[in-house]
Amino acid sequence: MNSRLLLSWKTLHRTWSDWRGSDSLPTISPDLPENESDTVAQLLAECVAARHGVVTARQHAVAVGELYLTLNATGRRHFLEILADRFAVDQDQVREVSRRLAQSADDATFRHQVLELREALISPRQQLLQQFNGLPQGVKFLIDMRAELLRFLPESPRLKRLDYDLQQLLATWFDVGFLRVRQLDWQSPAALLEKLMGYEAVHAISSWRDLRHRLEWDRQCYAFFHPVLPDEPLIFIEVALVKGLASSIQSLLSEKRTEIPPGKADTAIFYSISNAQAGLKGISFGPFLIKKVVDSLRQNLPNLKTFSTLSPIPGFRRWLELLLADDTSAPAKNALVTALRQAAQSLSIEPGLGNVMEDPRWLEQSEICDLLKEPLLSLCACYLHERRERDGSPLDAVARFHLGNGARIEQLNWLGDISAKGLRESCGLMVNYLYALDEIQQNIEAYSQEKHIASAPRIRKLLSEQETRQGPLSGLKQWGNRKGKV
């Protein structure tokens, strides 16, 4: 990093006539202390003023951008605060134009004043952000700057306005129309695959060997790229080509599985979707990537009939624990309580969901498994369907994503993920969200209008069994009730 900076500092003062020593930037301490703020603000102001023309102004912005890279975390936070505080719109002007617009009589005046207002609302810091695009890999610079800003946000909430500007700019630049899907495989550059290993957020890639395994011919990986960042995946998705719905992530990723020729597979399992750029938070690529990958798979492998995920249920266990701590009573809850008690006895441990889950011996005892299975599946179906946000969307983030994209809850998988993480987050359960191609559009419509959640009949059966027994769980069904919000 240092040496790259060294090189960059050289380019810093390059001007039309070449290096000009007198132009050199003042020295700024790495944590950008208060007494140096004015200097930085002046440098930024010069970029905005562009006294020596737009070309030179960009070069100055590049120099300031590289100065930013020399700062430590404290310094960078200060830098961003300067941007947020001192390069906002002109309040008086905006107020004045707004006042006139609010009073505008006829259409023509209104339209004219809208343009005027828009101009007034373009803040100097928006202009500065765009100028940073002149840095080598300028977009990546801005993405990383936003990732840092998001980390500073809790302690420095006034950065919110700067974040708004950054997100707007990046959302326009990263319009999905520009993105290209590329398949990543063992022929991809090592540097790119290394990034993949770093970004994978769902099921960690443990080694190059594991990675290679995920790029075998019955496994595939696709990513979205922006043409200006050919080495930076924005989001990627991992797919397994199998026969029938996959129900266990451990079986799916086992190195000892029997491969089937891709042409023989009838099902594509999306088992991991990971965003690769924290700085693009809030800009949604997922649904488009899924669509593109489904299209591409259908075209290349016409035998594929089923497109489904094998997904974690990250909030299930936390919700269960709240439920168990609660004083409600319901058949499934009661059955679980009984089963947990028996399991604890068999294992000679203290009773409690946590105690059982943390003691993996239960997985080897088929009786305990049998005891726990039914109540956990029933309660999981409840969790996915009934636990909602205030606006009616499911509490579970993964469910929210796939149901919002038109998938349906197809199957709950007992012992689908028996890793420590799987037990800790979802008592070992996994779920398949099915993308039934001829239902997706209706599902989206029903979901977006009534927050209706589509499910396979067997899932609905699990639910209705609960309901007919009229346990108080049904009382938890209202959207957005506080207790459920775990």
Add this chain to the structure above:
Amino acid sequence: MNSRLLLSWKTLHRTWSDWRGSDSLPTISPDLPENESDTVAQLLAECVAARHGVVTARQHAVAVGELYLTLNATGRRHFLEILADRFAVDQDQVREVSRRLAQSADDATFRHQVLELREALISPRQQLLQQFNGLPQGVKFLIDMRAELLRFLPESPRLKRLDYDLQQLLATWFDVGFLRVRQLDWQSPAALLEKLMGYEAVHAISSWRDLRHRLEWDRQCYAFFHPVLPDEPLIFIEVALVKGLASSIQSLLSEKRTEIPPGKADTAIFYSISNAQAGLKGISFGPFLIKKVVDSLRQNLPNLKTFSTLSPIPGFRRWLELLLADDTSAPAKNALVTALRQAAQSLSIEPGLGNVMEDPRWLEQSEICDLLKEPLLSLCACYLHERRERDGSPLDAVARFHLGNGARIEQLNWLGDISAKGLRESCGLMVNYLYALDEIQQNIEAYSQEKHIASAPRIRKLLSEQETRQGPLSGLKQWGNRKGKV
């Protein structure tokens, strides 16, 4: 074109589950008559509503975009008018938010309401424009749409607001930080070179032979490209590598010239800069391209010391004719009048600037040339320096561009362009704007602050001769006088 459309129409109704006949678009007549406007507006409204999710909404926008391509000029104008008229911001909402903002008391409220106002100011048509990016070559679609819009503008001024949105969007997308310079040569795709021939606006390329000639090793061509449009140059510049300042475009482009090895050249002459995309009007790339090309040339050919243009003076003759028709008297004008009279006599034609210029025989008579030379050069220096817009910038568009970029007027070239066009527009004169690398920044500053025009001493001498003779020409020196505005 037809067949491409045919293929596109097929993709039009592709949805998640594949073709759905029922989804098919209503038939729209090529000139989109009034009674079909509502249908089109409804289609557009559906894209905005995105009832079936963002993925499907984009697909619908693509379908509507392809419908646009089936329309004729009349239909397209109507289409754009629908976009401009019916998908504007919500006036009531904007007025209300503006009103509140104008009254906002404290900073926090103000900032909050600025965000609210910004959201309110995003019109549905802005969203639609961005959705069109989903078309194959979507950006090119929008660029071409704007090019058409600009043609319709004189007869349909209300399209101005749509143009504002389009320009904003394109200006953000075509930020110069994304552009890459590429050299075009004889190894470039024929399709690309053919475009070059079509776009060249300064000195038309007459044939493939002429084109090849301009790509020889002592000639070069550079263009800016956006990564998403690798086959579409945005702006290009043609360069000749020579010894000393070139003074005649005919000599420069002659096929019989003696080539010098590029390593021996000391001067780079920029003899043509052409914008290639009418739809990117108002988005400035020129100064950046010149800077990049100068940098690249300096690095590859360290012997190059001088960077200059050989430029036309498009408005000179028109201004001259106004001057001659005027009743003012000035030494240079008088000298010219005398010279023209003698020339007409020699050629046995009616006197008058037009008559002489249209009769190319004068070029072969050295006495006539000698007579005309000095007064025309003097008057041309006056024209370039003294004829200003109201804001003080030069009347001549080419001068405005280069002087604004920090170049200076270096040399006036007698008989620099003796083509019909050259005689018609500038009485055969050309000018060199010199990019003196160590003066550019000061020149820009002086120009932008005081509209000071930088000139070589010999040019300033020509001017001062005029002034000391105290002819009435000096009376024309005020900025923006109406008569001079030709």
Add this chain to the structure above:
Amino acid sequence: MNSRLLLSWKTLHRTWSDWRGSDSLPTISPDLPENESDTVAQLLAECVAARHGVVTARQHAVAVGELYLTLNATGRRHFLEILADRFAVDQDQVREVSRRLAQSADDATFRHQVLELREALISPRQQLLQQFNGLPQGVKFLIDMRAELLRFLPESPRLKRLDYDLQQLLATWFDVGFLRVRQLDWQSPAALLEKLMGYEAVHAISSWRDLRHRLEWDRQCYAFFHPVLPDEPLIFIEVALVKGLASSIQSLLSEKRTEIPPGKADTAIFYSISNAQAGLKGISFGPFLIKKVVDSLRQNLPNLKTFSTLSPIPGFRRWLELLLADDTSAPAKNALVTALRQAAQSLSIEPGLGNVMEDPRWLEQSEICDLLKEPLLSLCACYLHERRERDGSPLDAVARFHLGNGARIEQLNWLGDISAKGLRESCGLMVNYLYALDEIQQNIEAYSQEKHIASAPRIRKLLSEQETRQGPLSGLKQWGNRKGKV
């Protein structure tokens, strides 16, 4: 060219330690006179000896190769003669090894001596030729050297042995397994397309406009490339996608034709196959290219059912004139004589085949056309089938190529090529050779074993009509009769 040489000469003396002036080559006059032969021979001998190692020897060979490029035609011929004369195998050694081998008693000795003999038969000039591969674009250098050698061959037959070595080397290097088919289109580099225009040997490409026309979507062009020469097509083929057999080259190439979408075409017409490298004479790529192009077309355009040529019949008219001058008599010949006489009368010109053909007015008179049509078609069928080389293969080179590849004579086209060349060479007739995919292998077998020529029934009918009339034409059927050998 000069400047490239200039640069090359610089690299000439580059050695491990860099430029070494003392190493510089002696000056050789452009026509390499006798008294400088020894110097050149010595330089070549040094390359063979490789006193300073193989790396340096290659560099010296490069220097000598570049010296060759400075020579004029005379000098180059002398250079090649030096190579041919002075760098042959050691006669005594070869004789001695041969003698021993001829007497070798047992198998083991024989095999050992075969290896010895092979080594002895590798001439120094073979080693030198391979060393020239070190030149930039060394293979192209050798191809061009052989093209020149072939031009010198008539006057300097002793170059034959050098040609043998060169052809052997190039045949090994240009093994068809290395070649790659690439489609050329309007996106191909201009420099490459320019070469295409230069190499086209069948129907000259008159302009860039004509070329572009031949690359439209219902026209295609494919070429073989060697990976080390990505800019040099070796052989190329032009294809038209049409409905039904094309019968007229003028209609096929007309700019006013109605295009049909490629997906609708049922027939691919190969209307031109041209070798691009004279220096690869005798190394056959044609059959492989046709196979590859047929495979590629079938895969991409499954509607294509028919693959055929539209070919010239270059020797037809020459043969006809010999026939008419002859004293034989046959119905078809007699009919032609009568028709020509009537045609001459109508046109008021002297009678004779040549006089009529040179006077294109006959094409506009349908009665003359009707008169000439039948006898010319009959005689043409005779010509293609009956006129044979001594080894039984057809006299007509184009027929020989396609029939040898397994095609059959499908259709004779009256007025198929009414260009001056078409009338001069084949009285305006063209022929379709059909590649019927399920017959090709049998056709090849029958042709190679019995020189059987495959024909469509209508062609065989034309022939049998001739035969049943028992005209003396049948007397010309013997293979290789001298008179027929035109």
Add this chain to the structure above:
Amino acid sequence: MNSRLLLSWKTLHRTWSDWRGSDSLPTISPDLPENESDTVAQLLAECVAARHGVVTARQHAVAVGELYLTLNATGRRHFLEILADRFAVDQDQVREVSRRLAQSADDATFRHQVLELREALISPRQQLLQQFNGLPQGVKFLIDMRAELLRFLPESPRLKRLDYDLQQLLATWFDVGFLRVRQLDWQSPAALLEKLMGYEAVHAISSWRDLRHRLEWDRQCYAFFHPVLPDEPLIFIEVALVKGLASSIQSLLSEKRTEIPPGKADTAIFYSISNAQAGLKGISFGPFLIKKVVDSLRQNLPNLKTFSTLSPIPGFRRWLELLLADDTSAPAKNALVTALRQAAQSLSIEPGLGNVMEDPRWLEQSEICDLLKEPLLSLCACYLHERRERDGSPLDAVARFHLGNGARIEQLNWLGDISAKGLRESCGLMVNYLYALDEIQQNIEAYSQEKHIASAPRIRKLLSEQETRQGPLSGLKQWGNRKGKV
């Protein structure tokens, strides 16, 4: 592998008209037993005969080549034996032509008969080998076939003749003029880098982390590629950029080393050269690769002044042990004997070179190190200079390679490689062979003519010390003495 074969078998019978079941190959058992030899021989004979034309013959050869891939090791050996035995030249014909040539009287006859003889000496198996080039990745197929052949050679010496043909063909195809140097770095495809890890023969790459480390910016890797095999390095070289001669491989490869910016390095250390293709044995690329890499480094990093290896001395310890077992006496040997005795005593182990070297504790005891250092360095200098093959070239293969390329012995490095392998093979010593650019050509000449070994003065000093003491070591100096041949 299986699945690839499956796909290949499908293409096997593709003919002009498409799949032809009747054409299918007979089934051959994986070990190709004697009774199936005739069938295979017939298939091969059909390829040679090319009854259905050259295109089909190639397709048949491809089918047979793919049959070869289905065989196991035994079957492949049989296959190669069939090729070697049954597709040789026609003995009678060769004898006859040789006999005539031996008697040829004049030059012209001789030359004519040389051509005839050459034709007669082209065996059918040479033709077959070339036909296999039609396989996908045909060249790689032949390279791998030869690698297998070389493994079979000891048990089946008659394969030698086939090897001769294969080597000739590959040597022509892999002419160094075709090869391109490419730098491999972290941006290279993972699949390619994985191969690198597999092929590295000098200092094994232990992990991806180690590999990445060797591709850092002060480390570089270059490889030769043939254009038809872009994914297969032929030979590669690893370079470290450092200050001064590197003397220890452990320091050089340490992850904790301090990197210096490449521009600051003055020395390039070639620390590993590995052939990647066993099937190209005997075809020399090394000297050319070194030259290219030196050229490239000099151009990109002008600060580099020194180009040297850091090389193992693989045969040193084996030779030492012979020397110690011998009854000769010499000062250095005696000193070593004494030192070893003391070392054994200090370590409380049995005396003997092996015992000490296998007990790495001695490395930590500076007194033992001091004792052993001088005698080992002296004896190593002797070993490198004096131990020769019968033809005078050094016994040590690495020395032979670099000295033959013009390098000189520059420095012996005490404890240069203290890995188990380093101690086992060379008692921990390493050597720098220096490529002094202005001496290379003379060194090569002196070496090739007189087998003179170039050394730095300090090395010559070590040697002369030995000599002046007139120990019996000097008695071992004769070239090629048997005892020394270890």
